[in-house]
Amino acid sequence: MSTPPLGRLTQLTARLRSEGVKPLVPFLTAGYPDEDTFNGVLAAVAQAGCPLVEIGIPFSDPVADGPVIQASSQRVLQQGMTLARTLELAAAAERDHGLGVVLMGYLNPVLKMGPAEFAAACGQARVDGVIIPDLPPEEARGLRALLAQQGTDLVDLVAPTTDPDRLRQNAAAAAGFLYLVSTNGVTGSGTNTADNLSAYIKNVRQITDLPLYVGFGISTPEQAAQVATNADGVIVGSALIKLISRTGDTSVAAAANFLGQMVQALNSVKGSSR
Amino acid sequence: MNTNSIFSTDGTGRFGPYGGQFVPETLMPCLQELERTWDAARQDPAFKTELASLLADYSGRPTPLYRAQRLEKHCGDAARIYLKREDLNHTGAHKINNCLGQILLAKRMGKSRIVAETGAGQHGVATATVCALVGLECTVYMGEVDMKRQAPNVRRMHLMGAAVIPVTSGARTLKDASSEAIRDWVTHVATTHYIIGSVVGPHPYPAMVRDFQAVIGTEARQQILAKEDRLPDAVIACVGGGSNAIGIFSGFVADEVALYGVEAGGSQAGSSAALSLGEPGVLHGSFSYLLQTQDGQVIPAHSVAAGLDYPGVGPEHSHLKDTGRVCYDSVNDDEALTAFADLSRLEGIIPALESSHALAYCRRILSQPTAVAPWRKKPGMKKPLVIVNLSGRGDKDMAQTGEDDS
Ligand SMILES: Cc1ncc(COP(=O)(O)O)c(C=O)c1O
Numbered sequence: 001m002s003t004p005p006l007g008r009l010t011q012l013t014a015r016l017r018s019e020g021v022k023p024l025v026p027f028l029t030a031g032y033p034d035e036d037t038f039n040g041v042l043a044a045v046a047q048a049g050c051p052l053v054e055i056g057i058p059f060s061d062p063v064a065d066g067p068v069i070q071a072s073s074q075r076v077l078q079q080g081m082t083l084a085r086t087l088e089l090a091a092a093a094e095r096d097h098g099l100g101v102v103l104m105g106y107l108n109p110v111l112k113m114g115p116a117e118f119a120a121a122c123g124q125a126r127v128d129g130v131i132i133p134d135l136p137p138e139e140a141r142g143l144r145a146l147l148a149q150q151g152t153d154l155v156d157l158v159a160p161t162t163d164p165d166r167l168r169q170n171a172a173a174a175a176g177f178l179y180l181v182s183t184n185g186v187t188g189s190g191t192n193t194a195d196n197l198s199a200y201i202k203n204v205r206q207i208t209d210l211p212l213y214v215g216f217g218i219s220t221p222e223q224a225a226q227v228a229t230n231a232d233g234v235i236v237g238s239a240l241i242k243l244i245s246r247t248g249d250t251s252v253a254a255a256a257n258f259l260g261q262m263v264q265a266l267n268s269v270k271g272s273s274r
Numbered sequence: 275m276n277t278n279s280i281f282s283t284d285g286t287g288r289f290g291p292y293g294g295q296f297v298p299e300t301l302m303p304c305l306q307e308l309e310r311t312w313d314a315a316r317q318d319p320a321f322k323t324e325l326a327s328l329l330a331d332y333s334g335r336p337t338p339l340y341r342a343q344r345l346e347k348h349c350g351d352a353a354r355i356y357l358k359r360e361d362l363n364h365t366g367a368h369k370i371n372n373c374l375g376q377i378l379l380a381k382r383m384g385k386s387r388i389v390a391e392t393g394a395g396q397h398g399v400a401t402a403t404v405c406a407l408v409g410l411e412c413t414v415y416m417g418e419v420d421m422k423r424q425a426p427n428v429r430r431m432h433l434m435g436a437a438v439i440p441v442t443s444g445a446r447t448l449k450d451a452s453s454e455a456i457r458d459w460v461t462h463v464a465t466t467h468y469i470i471g472s473v474v475g476p477h478p479y480p481a482m483v484r485d486f487q488a489v490i491g492t493e494a495r496q497q498i499l500a501k502e503d504r505l506p507d508a509v510i511a512c513v514g515g516g517s518n519a520i521g522i523f524s525g526f527v528a529d530e531v532a533l534y535g536v537e538a539g540g541s542q543a544g545s546s547a548a549l550s551l552g553e554p555g556v557l558h559g560s561f562s563y564l565l566q567t568q569d570g571q572v573i574p575a576h577s578v579a580a581g582l583d584y585p586g587v588g589p590e591h592s593h594l595k596d597t598g599r600v601c602y603d604s605v606n607d608d609e610a611l612t613a614f615a616d617l618s619r620l621e622g623i624i625p626a627l628e629s630s631h632a633l634a635y636c637r638r639i640l641s642q643p644t645a646v647a648p649w650r651k652k653p654g655m656k657k658p659l660v661i662v663n664l665s666g667r668g669d670k671d672m673a674q675t676g677e678d679d680s
Contacts, residue, residue, distance in 0.1 A: 060571040061449065061557060063456045064298045070443060082569045107296055107556045112570030115280045134296045134556065142280025159300035161463060166303065184300055185461040 007153035009129035009176030012100045013211040013232070016051060022228045022269055024048070024262045025213060027104065027237030029056040029072040030086040031079065033247045038089070039096075040252035041244055046097040048259035052128070053093055054235060057086045057105025064106075064133040066188035068238040072245075083109045083118075091125035102129040102155065102176075115143050123150030129176045131155045137170045144173065155179050160192070160200055164207060171208040177233065180204060182216045188238030189217050194226050201230040221265035228269040236262060281561060287477020290596060292589035295476040296556045300460050308467075309478040311382050316485070321378060328374045329489065332407070333364040335371075337490075339497035339661070344620040345633075352640040353650070354657050356506070357623070357664045358494045358522060367626065367666030368490060368518045369400035373469060375486035377404040380467035387411045387466040391455040393420055393448030393514070394581030394628060395427025396666055397471030402436035404469075412436040415454040417447040420580045427670050445574035448514075448584045452558050472515025473588035476559030480588050484520045491525025494661055502659055507649040508532040508639075511663035512631040513549070513602065514581050516588035518665035527599065532649045535591060536635040538583070539604035544576030548587040549595050549602040562589040578607040578674065579627035581666075609634040614668060614675060626666035627674065636662050 016023055026045050031038050045053050058073035058081050065073070083105070090101045103122070110118045110132065122130060130152055135143065137156055144154040153176035158167060161184060171178065180201060183192040192200065197214075204212055214227045215235030224234045243258055244251035287293045295305055315321040329335040337359045346355050360368040380388060388405050391414070392398030398414040405412035414431055418440045421428050431438050444450035452474075459468040473480045473487070498506050509526050511519035513535040523533050537547035545551060548563045555564035557572055565573040565585035575585040594600040605613075610627055613634035618624045625633060640660075644650040650658045668675075 060444070061453050063453050063558070064460070066457075074443075077571060084569075108564070108566065108572070109570030111555055112553075112566060112568070133298050134559070136295060136297065136299055136302050138286060138302075139281065139294055139296060141282075146280070157299040159298070161300050161303045163303060170299075181298075181300060184463050186457050189461060 005151065007129070007148060007175050008126065008151050009100070009102065009153040009155070012052065012128055013177050017211055017232060021051070022231070022266050023051050023233045024224065024259065024266050025052045025054055025102070025233055025235045026050060026240050026259060027054040027056060027235060029058060029069065029076055029241060030089050031076045031081045032072045032241065033075065033245055033251065034079065037244065037247045037251050040249070041255045042093050042097050042099065044252055044256035044259055046099055048256065048263045050099070050259065050263065052100040052102060054102045054104050054131070055086065055090050055093065057083055057103055057109060059106040059109060062106060064186055066186040066238060068188045068241050072241050083113055087121045087125045090127050094126050100128045102131060103127055104131040107132050107135050115146055119143070119146035119150050119152065122147060122152040127152050129153045129155045131157070131179060133157060137173060157181055158204055160184055167204060167207050171210060174210055177211040177213045178204065178208065180212050180214045180231070182214050182218065185216065187216055197227065198230045205230070221261045224262050225265040225269050228266050234266060287481060289590045289593035292554070292560070292562050292592040293477055293480060294561050295559065296561065297476050297559045298460060300463060304463050305476055305478065307383060308379065311379050312478055312482050315379060315382060325375055325378060329371065333370050333374065334362060335489065336493045337362050339494055339501065342621050345617065348616060348620055349637050349640045353660045355636065356498065356659070356661045358490060358661055360490060360518065360663060360665050361623070361625065361629070361667035365396070365400045365403050366669065367396040367400065368487060368521060369397040369471060370403065371489055371521070372471065372483050372486040372517060373400040373404040376467070376469045377408055377410070380410065381408060383467060385410070385465060385467040387413070387462060388469055389413045389415070389455050389458045389466055390469045390471060391415050391448065391451040392471060393451065393583055394579065394626065395420065395424040395431070395670060396581060396626070398436070398438065399427050399430045401469050402431040402434040405436065406434045413458065414438050415441050415451040415458070417441045417445070417451045419446040420448065420451070423674050424580050424670050425673060447575070447580065449572065449575065456558065472517040473520050473590060474515040474558060474560060474586060480560065480590055483517050484524060484590065487517050487521025488524040490518065490521035490663065491523060494522055495525035498659070498661060504659070505529055505531055506661045507658040508534060508647070509661045509663070510534040510536060510632045510636050512536045512582060512628050512665060513587060513591060514546070514584055514628060516591045518663050520588065520590055522661070522663040523600065532647065533600040534635060534639070535600050535602045536631045537602060537604040538577035538579055538631055539606035540576040541607045544574065545604065546575035546577040546582050546584055547604040548585055549591060550604050552585070554592065557586045560589045562592045563587050563595070578610060579631065581626070581628040582631065603635065605631050605634040605638065609638070611675060613637065614671070623664070624668040625664055626668045627671045629663070629665045632662050636660060
């Protein structure tokens with residue numbers, strides 16, 4: 001068996017790090033609030049200078065999500081969004097906007113499509129990374145290998161409850177970046193205090209050299225800048241989804257404005273965090 | 275679908291390919307802590323003694339095994355029918371067996387707060403009860419639809435000091451209450467233990483809850499041997515998540531006893547028959563049969579019995595289905611309602627609508643040709659012996675069934 005080459009997400013995050021860029025990674029539920037507005041927001045993401053976008057595969061029972069992302073998933077499912085269509089939107093994000101794409105979704109739709117079929121589709125759509133919050137590393141080996149053959153990295157999560165031994169174990173197989181869940185809770189819930197959060201990021205940093213991207217509950221430019229003093233990247237979901245619940249140009253403009261402020265705040269954070 | 279190939283069957287908490295731990299990272303350390311605590315407790319004589327005395331003195335175990343002779347007549351005298359009277363437990367259902375075990379574990383882990391999901395409200399009531407017993411804070415998530423149809427149980431929980439939080443997402447029933455309970459748990463994981471009400475969820479819950487419910491099967495086995503001097507030919511139980519069924523099956527699974535798990539067939543509006551109609555998938559932490567669409571979205575369940583109204587099922591049942599050891603089938607809302615009324619009138623026992631599914635199936639199988647169930651005609655046999663697990667009482671179901679059933 002030949003070792004697969006470095007995954008696309010690993011390559012991308014390494015390049016960003018070497019350039020001293022701490023990216024803002026916006027999360028968008030696939031096709032939310034409708035496909036036109038979604039595409040407009042994607043363009044705004046690229047225009048704001050974000051190299052990477054996270055696209056949510058909707059699921060009927062998203063246990064790791066708070067009310068905002070739950071509602072967005074529900075809505076796009078009612079509008080007929082599927083995993084297959086989400087993969088097409090991911091491909092378009094790369095092709096039309098030059099964005100790196102990380103898909104985030106729950107395990108069941110992936111199982112239903114078939115893990116090998118899903119991995120092949122990720123390869124075809126040039127998806128850089130995949131995050132599956134209900135697939136802990138212990139259960140992830142099979143899917144990780146299938147994705148790796150396609151150049152797609154499976155991203156692992158770290159939580160405040162993850163102890164150093166477990167973190168060491170998880171980090172050994174991880175690639176692309178480590179997704180640091182900022183606080184015990186669901187997406188959109190309040191963050192940890194700034195002090196706790198920076199101590200937590202520093203602790204993880206002592207154990208692994210992987211890029212650390214922090215998400216869950218980050219909603220303001222000040223917070224983003226704070227987090228980025230220690231982290232390599234910042235993920236923002238619920239705060240953005242909240243702004244774009246209406247279809248059309250006003251949502252795109254609101255998103256562009258918000259993303260601009262967030263990116264500016266991150267750019268003001270100087271120097272490498274390593 | 276080629277899912278089995280990506281999961282190892284020797285992974286953590288497996289029943290064949292089923293089970294596992296499919297939860298957010300935040301919960302993994304806490305599941306491992308629970309497993310360690312449970313492992314230690316199981317081997318600790320003091321734990322066993324404390325649990326046994328609570329089961330006896332607080333819940334009233336052993337529950338009787340009662341021969342229902344007027345029901346036998348109603349079923350054409352085709353069998354001797356025994357009812358395992360879990361309805362006579364304190365709080366009126368088998369759910370307390372599991373809650374007493376888990377609350378002792380919560381105390382060992384030093385948790386100060388309990389969350390639970392509930393459908394019929396029986397598990398919520400049992401959880402509120404054990405929290406009052408040991409003085410822990412209790413929060414129960416319950417779908418708005420279920421709060422209406424099982425209103426008496428909401429009042430009981432309130433009376434015992436529990437907070438009952440209405441869940442308004444999705445179908446507003448058990449599935450959605452379970453998701454909300456998990457979200458609460460993730461958020462308060464340091465202080466909180468989640469008492470899952472059935473043999474579902476991530477490892478160690480399916481095995482742990484089975485072990486706490488195995489007391490049903492252990493007793494039923496001793497009781498039938500004492501009364502009839504032989505094992506039953508068949509055991510019938512309803513299956514929501516599957517805890518009362520696994521509990522009674524565990525006493526007979528190693529023997530030549532036919533085992534029947536009865537799912538809720540629902541109505542035109544839909545069903546809850548995950549094993550009969552679903553396909554393997556992942557919901558709420560484990561890999562098991564699941565009602566789902568072609569795109570892997572969970573299909574909301576439907577049943578007149580709130581406690582069966584769940585699109586998934588415990589992973590051990592999935593394995594028992596695949597191996598053929600247990601026969602799974604379903605009865606619909608109307609059949610269950612008929613059995614509910616029948617037992618009330620024939621025996622003076624008002625069964626839970628959940629348990630009524632097992633009763634309806636008992637009648638059905640005894641009225642079919644014996645070839646359908648070969649255990650009914652063994653050479654030299656006088657009359658077959660059947661045990662139906664009467665998992666709970668039906669007081670909670672009055673609003674659903676109407677006051678005047680005549
Ligand atoms: C009386 C009764 N029986 C059965 C059930 C179904 O659960 P399980 O399949 O875990 O026994 C419930 C659930 O609420 C119940 O209240």
